[in-house]
Amino acid sequence: MSEQSDQEKTEQPSEKRLREAREKGELPRSRDLSGAVVVLAGVCALISGGQGALEHVQRIYRLGLVYRRDALFSDELPSRVLSLATREAVLLLAPLGLATVLAALAAPILLGGLNFSTQALEPKLERLDPIAGLGRIFAMRGLVELAKSLLKLLLIGGVLVMVLKNWQDDLMGTGLGEVGPGMLRAMSLLGHGALLFGSVLALIGGVDALYQKFDHNKRLRMTRQELKDESKESDGNPELKGRIRQMQYQMARKRMMQELPKADVLITNPSHFAVALRYDEGRMGAPRVIAKGMDELALQIRMVAASHRIPTVEAPPLARALYATTRIDREIPASLYVAVAQVLAYVFQLKQAVSRGEEPPTAPQPDVDPDLMGPYQF
Template sequence: MAENNDDQERTEQPSEKRLREAREKGDIPRSRDLSGAVVVLAGVATLISGGHQSLEHIRRIYGFGLSYGRDALFSDELPARILNMALHEAMALLAPVALATLLAALAAPILLGGLSFSAQALEPKLERLDPISGLGRIFALRGLVELAKSLAKLLLIGTVLVMVMKNWQDDLMATGRGEVGAGMVMSFGLLGHAALLFGSILALIGGADALYQKFDYNKRLRMSRQELKDESKESDGNPELKGRIRQLQFQMARKRMMQELPKADVVITNPTHFAVALRYDEGRMGAPRVIAKGVDELAQQIRLVASSHRVPLVEAPPLARALYATTQLDREIPASLYVAVAQVLAYVFQLKQAAVRGDDPPPKPKPEIDPDLMGPYKF
């Protein structure tokens, strides 16, 4: 009952972290039936595709035991020589099949869970030697399902093969009444078709088993809502610690911003609620860059620091709000504000020239700004 209640509580899909940890332990969905079907089909397909060469190798193996002279019959070297030649022919016959089945065995896991090499899966686990636990696994639901699958496979494959043998009974009997070569060809063909049929049935069973294994794997790794919350806290860290880290990061960024402020060419203000400092180096920058910005109290500090370092303050409320809304710190302004900012920078340059010559200050610019650029600060 406790296990059932636990399964009912685990209603959430497994997280990426849980899936990754399971893979690191070597726990990934696997279907032995699907892997077996792929291996069998690969071997059978290789044999059938090379049917003529395979028959030739088999004929030679039989011939080695039947074709020898009288002198060779009484020679001590005959058994070794025949065995050696037969082994060479057998290796030539089975090598393509072995290579195909080896590649299929390596590729089959990719169809379901992918390749996984885990050192943790190789570690010895003493609890597996416990006979009581072993009996528990055998009589558990998963063990009963595996038993039912094995019986179903045995019944299905056995029934189909018996029906095939009955259907081919006359052909099988005919192989012993004709020529040896023709009998070998027929026997080899019947064997190939039977093996192909067996592999096809196993592939159907493996496909169904793969779907079940995927479902069972996902079910085993499902999580409760509390586990998801605990994992989220573990991954994200302590909220108080994160808040403290963010506060320290903000303070450091603010300190760096104030240190860069004396290098600004101009500070554009709202005049009281917003302040944005711009710097433009024609040789290194493609456009003016925001090196400091703030609202309310921080805006007041920016104005005070700028005034103490004789950085010009220019009132342009719409432009100040648009710069604050559109441009992140230490980023270049968008192209849509080039003209407006150029007017302000030209005004600052003219203001410095007028101060040097003792002329009257130029009129303040009033750049036109698209209200949509101000974002939430339109009003």
């Protein structure tokens, strides 16, 4: 059953799955790569500071072999020698220690990045199960780790044999001649040998890093059903989302109907579109659409407008252009200023004529660019 489940996990892990794994401290990590970076950093520090390191070593030896006669009869000799030797040892090891510490901190960034997880620190009793431990040892990952250990043993052993064979004369020559040049030569051989070992470890670490990244991605893969369930959980139930959208639409429609009595004019198609405009010269930069609708909603808007005696102007191109270009509670675009201004001027003249008992003016038919009507040109 487990093998079948693994075979079904063919989909790449989602961002949520990767984020949860990171929170648990599950990141691709390569101990071989980290070890190689630390070794190479230490070797580089050793080679670059070889001459200075030799001087510190010489001072430490000199402290143990050279004394003045008066110092031999002084009680402060041991503490003074120990203090000076400690100082020289710190100066000797400080560059090496600093380089290795920085490398140890920087090594995780090369693969999975820095991460701190409190969940990874929590004790897990299942790890103490001996049966499960045997299962992990003989599982595929355990076999891969065994193969890597054997490969490291063969490569490092081969490099060691090559170094001893090719550098035999140089190694034997370090014990001949003067002490200073011999020590310098010995440290040079040690540094280059360590650099060679570090290069081998870097090669192994690079291969292991690729495998760890692949294995981490494989363990986090998901089935198609898991992706569907996660998507449904993240996005929510489609029926619930649809109901929420419907409630939002009804609330917006209710607010629109409440604002409709404040309109100055209603522009209609006459039957398919209805757009209500309001303009307050002191508070608005341009006329604003406070309600609009099509078909059944347009009919309701016309009925409400009629009950509140809002002037209605039949201007089909302008109604379709306003419906297509302007959202509710937004000002009309500059391209419709002239057409709307003609309608508002007509409404003002109409009110003046009604108040004086005169004949009403002729309703305008403003010209509108057909491109402004969008999909409602026809």
